[in-house]
Amino acid sequence: MTATTAQEVPAKPAGTSSRRRIAAGAVTAYILVAVGLPAVVDAYTISLASTAVALALLALSTQLLTGVAGLPSLGQAAYFGAGAYTTALLAGEGVTFAPAQLGLAMLAGAGAAAVTAPLVLRTRGTTFLLVSFAVQQLAATAASQWGSVTGGDGGLHVAAITLWPGAAAVTGDGYLYWYVLAVFLALSAAMALLLTSTLGLALRGCADHEPRMAALGHRVTGQLTAAYVIAGAVAAGGGALLVAAHRYVSPADLGFEVAALALLAAAIGAGSMRGAVAGAVLVVAARDLVGARTGGHGAAVLGLLLLCVVYLRPHLARAARTVTDLRWGRRAR
């Protein structure tokens, strides 16, 4: 436990603004690369990229709980699935207008999260992890058993999305990818705003020392519930994008593997949102791209990635700090 006193708060280091400029430049460069991707790679890689972007939203949602609010979650796949099935059922009713699908899917995710939050948020730490795991398993079981609605284990095939009412359906992998990417960028901008808001700071406070936050007069339960509902909505948005990209949904999309991959992506990100997105991209690339190149050894690649992340992260963090400290001409801490 680290109790930070007023004297220990470090002064803002010199060069913060230039560092921030560099970070902003890097994000811009990544976005440009992401937008230009369809011009460079083949259709299969683009469809993988769409999957990665949808999973990146799930990773953002997991990171909001795990890395920011200090609630390690395996359960966001359940809300991801709520969004995915809402989208698929809407498409089945003839609603293929993508923004409507997305909005209603996020509402469904938020609603599901609001209903489960009072139960789930009674717990913390490892117990929270296990409770969220139970939520994910119950949701996946429901998707598999409620065959009359969800199509059971066979899943549902879904009509292609349209970008405005009456327009032609979007079927090209590149266009679908751009739609998925655009929604992702909008939602991650909203997430960035959330993190700098009072709520975002309060959530970090809860992760560090919840009793102290409560003693300071923060309505901790309300704040965590808000975070849980927002995380549910973001995960459901990811689910909607997955269905838009794959045009198919099955219980495997909210299965244990997806849940574990999201937590892995969040762990790779070590508390940061940009890291979680990088983690999601890395996980999909490791499993599907490298896995295919190594003759189906995706599981081993993922496992090794996981072990590297866990064992090497402190060393990498220390090395990165030394490098930046050297660059900014300060003494290594």
Added chain:
Amino acid sequence: MSQLATYAVTALDGVAFGLLLFVVAAGLALIFGVLQVFNLAHGTLYLAGAYLAYALGDGGMASLIGAAAAGVVLGAGGGLVLSAALRPLAGRGHLDQALATFGIAFVVADVFTTIFGSAPLPTAPPKLLSGSIEMAGHGYPVYRLTFIAVAVVLAAGLHVMVRHTTAGAMLRATVSDPAMAAATGINTTRARHAAMAAGGALAVAGGVLGAPLLGPAPGADMTVLVLSLVVVIVGGGSILGTLAAALLVGQVQTVGVLAAPVAAPFALFAVMFMVLLIRPPAAPLGPPR
């Protein structure tokens, strides 16, 4: 009447499956006790045992006993390796340690698929135990009855060891308050190593003996892991609690599926969910609550 007999035989299957889960979950509870982390590679240890039984099995009793002995040694070694692997991560939070065990599970599962292929490998019991006996108009495999007997002896032995011997008392002391246990002169490092070795040995030996019931196949590791997690959580960590929870899960997975095919899959996780909310896992190996 014949339907009742079907249920009775299915319930007996449930007992066998429950006891199999007990053997594996008791190991998981031991490891959870000393590490305070759920070993997500525990299903992998089971799968190692099941593949061991497949690879060494030649239909004779000697090969089964040999495989079981090899399983105990392999499992004990596995537990110690796990303990050593997690030592650098001590003080890094439980999530990192759990993720490390999960990474090991992924890599080893891939190794198994590479060696043994991706098809399930049916593993026959030794010829001596391969017959079946007549029970209420149904033939029942002798191996399952033998397994039930062996597992009951194992459960009784474990309970007596943990609750009624000095070694067990030292282990419980180490689990509930390591600093105080060390202060009273208990070698807590040795107690932890013993628990890790025993936990691994139970999982791998469970795999060797359980292979004819739940055979080696890709994915069996996750099935066993998830079910034994449920068992440990619902059982609260004590040996008797774990036994009761394992028998319950065994019945849900057999009679439950037969009687209520739609509700049964929900039952396990609904029960786990409720138990976690009411009574979080805190004191493994403690007295039954």
